Amino acid sequence: MKLISCIIRPYKLDEVRDALTAAGVSGITVSEVRGFGRQKGHTELYRGAEYVVDFLPKLKLELVVDDSLLDAALEAVQQSAKTGSVGDGKIFISTVDQVIRIRTGELDADAL
Amino acid sequence: MKDFSLFRHLRGLPSWLPSLMLLGLMLLTPTAHAEAAAAVPVVVDKGDVAWMLTSTLLVLMMTVPGVALFYGGLVRSKNMLSVLMQVLTVFSMIVVLWVIYGYSFAFDAGNPFIGDAGKLFLKGVNSASLADTFTSNVKLPEFVFIVFQATFAGITGTLIVGSLAERMKFGAVLLFTALWFTFAYIPIAHMVWGPGGFMLTRGALDFAGGTVVHINAGIAGLVGAYLLGPRLGLGREAMRPHNLTFTMIGASLLWVGWFGFNAGSNLESNAGAALAFINTLVATAAAVLAWLLIERVFKGKPSMLGGASGAVAGLVAITPACGTVGPMGSIIIGAIASGVCVWGVSGLKKLLKADDALDVFGVHGVGGIAGALLTGVFTAPGLGGTGAADFSIIHQLGIQALGVLVTLVWSGVVSLLAYLLVRAVFGGLRVGEENEHQGLDITSHGEAAYEG
Numbered sequence: 001m002k003l004i005s006c007i008i009r010p011y012k013l014d015e016v017r018d019a020l021t022a023a024g025v026s027g028i029t030v031s032e033v034r035g036f037g038r039q040k041g042h043t044e045l046y047r048g049a050e051y052v053v054d055f056l057p058k059l060k061l062e063l064v065v066d067d068s069l070l071d072a073a074l075e076a077v078q079q080s081a082k083t084g085s086v087g088d089g090k091i092f093i094s095t096v097d098q099v100i101r102i103r104t105g106e107l108d109a110d111a112l
Numbered sequence: 113m114k115d116f117s118l119f120r121h122l123r124g125l126p127s128w129l130p131s132l133m134l135l136g137l138m139l140l141t142p143t144a145h146a147e148a149a150a151a152v153p154v155v156v157d158k159g160d161v162a163w164m165l166t167s168t169l170l171v172l173m174m175t176v177p178g179v180a181l182f183y184g185g186l187v188r189s190k191n192m193l194s195v196l197m198q199v200l201t202v203f204s205m206i207v208v209l210w211v212i213y214g215y216s217f218a219f220d221a222g223n224p225f226i227g228d229a230g231k232l233f234l235k236g237v238n239s240a241s242l243a244d245t246f247t248s249n250v251k252l253p254e255f256v257f258i259v260f261q262a263t264f265a266g267i268t269g270t271l272i273v274g275s276l277a278e279r280m281k282f283g284a285v286l287l288f289t290a291l292w293f294t295f296a297y298i299p300i301a302h303m304v305w306g307p308g309g310f311m312l313t314r315g316a317l318d319f320a321g322g323t324v325v326h327i328n329a330g331i332a333g334l335v336g337a338y339l340l341g342p343r344l345g346l347g348r349e350a351m352r353p354h355n356l357t358f359t360m361i362g363a364s365l366l367w368v369g370w371f372g373f374n375a376g377s378n379l380e381s382n383a384g385a386a387l388a389f390i391n392t393l394v395a396t397a398a399a400v401l402a403w404l405l406i407e408r409v410f411k412g413k414p415s416m417l418g419g420a421s422g423a424v425a426g427l428v429a430i431t432p433a434c435g436t437v438g439p440m441g442s443i444i445i446g447a448i449a450s451g452v453c454v455w456g457v458s459g460l461k462k463l464l465k466a467d468d469a470l471d472v473f474g475v476h477g478v479g480g481i482a483g484a485l486l487t488g489v490f491t492a493p494g495l496g497g498t499g500a501a502d503f504s505i506i507h508q509l510g511i512q513a514l515g516v517l518v519t520l521v522w523s524g525v526v527s528l529l530a531y532l533l534v535r536a537v538f539g540g541l542r543v544g545e546e547n548e549h550q551g552l553d554i555t556s557h558g559e560a561a562y563e564g
Contacts, residue, residue: 044350044352045411045413045415046352046353046415046417047417047418047421047457047458047471047474048457048458048459048461048462048471048474049351051350051351051352052350053350
């Protein structure tokens with residue numbers, strides 16, 4: 001099982017969600033985050049005061065998939081979240097040791 | 113206004129200053145005046161009373177919620193309630209002090225600098241007491257004039273809060289504004305509007321209080337910003353306004369309320385009020401457009417905060433002028449005011465090196481000075497003003513400049529001494545560092561504006 005964490009543009013959420021659902025992913029966790037990468041921030045001017053905003057608002061999606069679904073899920077995110085400009089985000093993949101469904105106590109693939 | 117010539121003659125004041133009489137007739141009660149009035153029955157007009165009570169409510173609305181929201185939106189979310197609280201409390205306190213002793217020392221006859229104690233605790237004022245308007249035989253119930261002026265004193269105190277925002281002890285804010293109200297607002301109000309006042313007798317034109325309210329508050333704020341020092345993290349942390357929507361609502365309430373402030377200062381609902389009204393509308397509109405144009409040209413993008421700031425700058429600048437200039441003059445005054453205030457909140461602010469947090473001096477001080485001086489220009493009949501044929505711009509500019517200077521120095525010195533006294537009493541003007549980081553809402557008031 002793999003944990004896929006991806007940082008995406010906030011307005012891309014619906015497209016990414018649809019693509020992942022189509023690929024067979026059954027659950028996603030979303031958080032609002034701020035961060036920076038290669039995309040530069042922007043400058044805000046309030047009367048005489050200028051502020052550089054480095055940390056831009058992004059969404060972080062977290063989903064755990066069975067190894068068999070990994071490639072399809074990654075493809076789905078890449079296709080749906082891409083605009084081609086800096087700031088499209090990143091995908092981090094890591095291995096998950098165990099998954100437990102709290103309601104039933106099911107384990108691993110059954111719990112996904 | 114139709115009685116101008118009669119009273120100018122009776123009072124023996126210079127013929128080039130009919131506008132001064134607008135102010136003078138309000139309160140001077142010389143023998144000549146009384147004899148002339150005796151010939152015509154005294155009238156208390158219900159329309160005037162209704163208009164003045166409405167105007168009083170409009171000025172209250174300018175303050176709470178107007179100034180409160182305008183300022184509140186400009187601070188960080190952790191200090192929102194502290195700003196609302198300071199505005200609400202300062203206003204309430206000054207209104208009480210006004211009826212106890214403020215009105216007497218500002219408007220009772222006295223010397224050129226301060227009134228008498230004759231109306232302390234409103235002694236002798238009852239429902240039958242009358243106050244003068246600009247028309248000799250037209251009077252207002254004195255209670256109407258007292259409450260109208262109470263809201264003026266109250267709002268002026270709250271303007272200062274913007275300079276002190278996000279770092280001053282609540283008690284220190286209150287004690288300072290009480291001292292400043294007593295030793296700066298009252299004498300300057302007396303000098304400009306009171307019987308025999310120093311600036312009134314010299315012919316200074318200040319229809320609705322550009323010097324008394326805006327320059328007065330602006331310099332008090334600036335001195336406070338120097339003595340307090342900058343907010344922690346200024347220049348390193350982003351101190352962005354937390355809710356410009358509130359600021360827009362506040363600015364809008366200010367604009368609407370300002371009609372009570374300016375047109376209400378005419379004291380009668382007649383053509384004079386209408387002149388102040390149209391000037392208040394068009395000067396502000398011109399100022400909004402001018403500020404946005406300047407931003408677009410020099411900074412790239414026209415901003416909401418710029419538009420709101422322009423509105424306030426225009427309103428401040430037209431305040432002293434609205435009773436004596438024409439609508440075209442108002443447009444120019446509004447536009448110039450925005451120009452100098454853009455500089456006031458950027459170039460001048462950097463020059464002064466004081467953390468005047470919400471630009472009270474940059475907008476109210478600078479806009480007030482511009483308005484006071486331009487009043488001396490656009491009151492000229494050749495420029496559409498109501499000045500007499502022999503109105504001299506140069507001469508009037510000198511008088512206006514004197515008014516500005518006296519206000520800056522008087523209020524500046526009083527403020528300095530008052531802050532020092534408050535600092536000694538409270539063992540420092542500022543809250544502790546940890547409290548400032550955490551925000552004044554929780555640490556000074558024990559509540560939070562927003563969840564989380």
